Amino acid sequence: MTTTTRRQFNRLMGATAIAAALPLSARRARAETITIKFSHVVAPDTPKGRGAEKFKELAEKYTDGQVKVEVYPNSQLYKDKEELEALQLGAVQMLAPSLAKFGPLGVRAFEAFDLPLIFPDKDALRRVTNGPIGKEMLGMLSEKGILGLAFWDNGFKIMSANSPLHIPDDFLGLKMRIQSSKVLEAQMNALGAIPQVLAFSEVYQALQTGVVDGTENPPSNMYTQKMHEVQKHATLSRHGYLGYAVIVNAKFWADLPDDIRGQLDQAMAEASDFTNGIALEENERALNAMKEAGTTEFYELTADERKQWVETLLPVHDEMSDRIGADLVKRIQKETGVA
Ligand code: LMR
Helix, strand or coil: CCHHHHHHHHHHHHHHHHHHHCCHHHHHHHHCCEEEEEECCCCCCCHHHHHHHHHHHHHHHHCCCCEEEEEECCCCCCCHHHHHHHHHHCCCCEECCEHHHCHHHCCHHHHHHHCCCCCCCHHHHHHHHCCHHHHHHHHCCHHHCEEEEEEEEEEECEEEECCCCCCHHHHCCCEEEECCCHHHHHHHHHCCCEEEECCHHHHHHHHHHCCCCEEEECHHHHHHCCHHHHCCEEECCCCCEEEEEEEEEHHHHHCCCHHHHHHHHHHHHHHHHHHHHHHHHHHHHHHHHHHHHCCCEEECCCHHHHHHHHHHHCHHHHHHHHHHCHHHHHHHHHHHCCC
16 A cells, blocks of 8 residues: 555545444434424514524524524414424424413413413512423423423513403403413403404404404514504503423434534523513513504503402412312412412
8 A cells, every 4th residue: 555545545444433433313414404493473573583583593603504493483384283283293393382372282281371460570480480390391291292492481461452451341242362272261251251262373364354352462472463553452461471482393302413402402591591581672662662653552450450350360270270280380379479
């Protein structure tokens, strides 16, 4: 063997040895770009929409372009129910459904987040999501082939309709759109309304055509879907919370090369801090924009009216406790100080 040939031979053997030392999945990843399709149902300029974009930016940066994240907002790819099926089938890899949408999947514990008035403020919510309860709840998704990565905030909900909503009696007979949660159904029933489950992408049209009379949303969702253009009244009731669990197909995540998974975990941790840091501000911005638009009259409850809401809505906790898991409801109530 000439010196040049030996050098070439050694280089080749060295490269082969290094390649062989890498696990198959890692070698494959080195050769191909890994694509993560992140599908969601809201507008890009919402807490979730901006969070998804932040994750994309950081994931692509930390993996040096080995991972490409494609974000599909506004139900472009899938609507509410379909997106969870698509994740389980591997047609998309990442979602952030609202916590109210896990019941139909068979994980009823998540409906605890829909209990009216259960979180007096964000700190109480954080004690639950950042503590052992939050961890346990994300863990419940594993039997569905789903891995829960993080909790993302949207915000506290307001009620809207074409008639004023000051006291529970104002809801009598109104058709109110809800997400697919039995707890939200019970909440609307308690108010005397008629709950109607509709996919998020269908709400604007349903309000516009009178299929439903009203709905509940954090301001950011109401504004970015232009619902304020078709709702004359809104009450700043902040009677319930809307947030998300960021989830991935568990097999997809487990099959990632370790270093890539670590970089994505880092990107997710930072994107979560970002999202939870902007959510309040995004909702305030949306509320101000709707006030300026002048198409909806916004109303703050008086102390006496709020008392009536509390008396009407708190019994929903007991009513739904068995469905959610009585022990879990008690532990959350203990953490938040609301019983
Ligand atoms: C809704 O359906 O009202 C929300 O879950 C939409 C969302 O993802 O914020």
